Amino acid sequence: MSKKMVIFTDLDGTLLDHHSYSWAPARPALEALNRGRIPVILCSSKTRAEIATLRDELQNQHPYIVENGAAVVIPYGYFEPAPDPEHPEKRSEQTVSFGTSRDRILAVLDYLKRQGFRFRSFAAMSAGELAQVTGLSEAAAVRAQTRTATEPLLWEADADSLEVFKAVLARYRLQLLEGGRFFHVMGFFDKADAMEYLLERYRIFYQNQDVVSVALGDSPNDTRMLEHADIPVVIANAVGGSLQLPNRGNAVYSDKKGPEGWNASILQILKESFPQAAQSTE
Template sequence: MSRKVVFTDLDGSLLDHDSYSHKAADALLEELERDQIPVILTTSKTRAEVEALRLELDNRHPFIIENGAAIYIPKGYFPVKPEACIEVEDFWIAEFCETRSHWLSLLEKAKELFTHKFSHFAAMKEEVIAQVTGLSLEQAQLANNREYGEPISWLGVDKGKQEFIEWLTEQGGHVLQGGRFLHLSGFCNKGEALAWLAAEYKTQWNLSEIKTIAIGDSGNDVAMLEKADLALIIRSPVHAPPKLKRLRGFFISEEFGPRGWNSGLRKIL
């Protein structure tokens, strides 16, 4: 037996880049649920942010947070708790990299070399986070409730930005360019998390095949867009589509955000 699983980025993909609305994709989301095709929210966002959105979407499936740092599986979702998972509250959690405190310590050291060249969420007031992201104050509080990585706003010139990224990499960090921010974490990514969860689906549900579909719009989605069986790149109003190494099995939407998500995914399905 074969099953499809959809792994989707949020900001700029399922959610509109400016308004964060998912209205244009709601009808298809309902159809996917009826057809028993899981939609896995796969994002740089925090657990708190995703839990709020899951309630809004009535999504009961596992979700991937902070660019693949951890997978949260609702307890009892699979017949057996995966061996690699820890059990916390109502979830089985698979963790793939170091916690936020490790990266905050590294950024303190970086301030000595890159003075006044960057800021990051832990150093910002939540009112400022709301301003730079377009989120409400309540949403900004959720966005700052990070567990594994740290979003960074680069304030200097592009040349210095590359030097900054290289320095963080030399210190053991992994830096991804998102739609708005640099994201610093360990060497985890959405692609490895996708592969782990797809394998778990296949084993736990005793399937002959899992067909994965990844949807994203920016650089921090590339790993899962490369890893999935099929990839849908969502056009962005603010940046060019990310470039992939794969030569087949990928599509680029004609429209932006959730409109492109809806029309593009319908063509793939």
């Protein structure tokens, strides 16, 4: 049985530079994957609006995963024939949701704030403040605030208080995941759940081929996605302390950070594990 590779990638600090948000150093690998017709699934804590903008830049037409796995968004007619191809005005993306609502999360956070926990969430920041914290433009910061099922925050107290905060959130069936810049308050789902859903769709779609998943990430909130992939790739963290996957002996660890590490890792995987794909992308 022939193999079909599907790529799942984190964005900030992985495909995108931690500081500049540029993906340009990964261009050779992205072009190789495009020529090889290998899907690249963007999988991030970013919102639908943010990823939609990036997909336009990358000319990426594949499904994508938003808000740390809160939802999978599938383009119109991607896995099956479009239901109404003669009426493009009716075209829309299919959204499969896994998360709780942001309104409920904000209600819990408001209560915990009044109990004395010290943090600043996206909802408490103006677009200008968020732009200063993240290095985004104000327009991009507005897109980052259009969330539906998660809430990022900056923790402003000590580590002991953070552990208490996590325990209290769990009473409300919420968890706290650590990302590259922020902690993320969310329900009990993650990128791995969304990845598994899409992989099952791809297995049906590529019914006569063995689907092999490759996942790339750099932060703790990528851990389960990496552990569930056939080939996990840990990108060197831009601020130090790279992830370790002790139970995955086949894990690939990049020497370079961000998109440079992404580019080198993907090209090496193509060369070593998918010679046919590598030949088609030369």
